[in-house]
Amino acid sequence: MRTLFLGSDHGGFGLKQELVPILTAAGYAVEDCGVSDPASVDYPDIAKIVCENVLDRPDSLGILLCGTGIGMSIAANKIDGIRAALCSETYSARMARIHNDANVLCLGARVIGVELAREVAMAFLSVTFEGGRHARRVEKITLLETTDWRCR
Numbered sequence: 001m002r003t004l005f006l007g008s009d010h011g012g013f014g015l016k017q018e019l020v021p022i023l024t025a026a027g028y029a030v031e032d033c034g035v036s037d038p039a040s041v042d043y044p045d046i047a048k049i050v051c052e053n054v055l056d057r058p059d060s061l062g063i064l065l066c067g068t069g070i071g072m073s074i075a076a077n078k079i080d081g082i083r084a085a086l087c088s089e090t091y092s093a094r095m096a097r098i099h100n101d102a103n104v105l106c107l108g109a110r111v112i113g114v115e116l117a118r119e120v121a122m123a124f125l126s127v128t129f130e131g132g133r134h135a136r137r138v139e140k141i142t143l144l145e146t147t148d149w150r151c152r
């Protein structure tokens, strides 16, 4: 059973609460990393918790929700080893896994409703990384994280 780590700020709280039972019923081991109420919080704090869990648990994936999904995706992509994809439709969600080996899906709770969010999440979860030429490209992303490539 694949583990999913879910996390949201206050902007994504309502949608997270709706997705937890949906994803659990779909057969995933859902671990809710918070928040547990709609009080205002800073999304990088939640992104860090979810991403650390994803990196620590092989084969797990993360889903991060905020108002737009933008803050969560920017924050998550600062963490080495995380490839976070902000998706609002199913094609991008599938391709994020197949071509980019994304390990975190970001959703904007003020952008899409629960039914589309469910479809996007299921699209993300229904496919696997294709490897091949895409593995070389993903490896180059890792090199961007570890190489001092900028002109100064």
Ligand code: RB5
Pocket: 009, 010, 011, 012, 043, 066, 067, 068, 069, 070, 071, 072
């Ligand atoms: C919170 O108001 C909002 O800024 C946050 O949820 C997110 O949309 C940031 O990117």
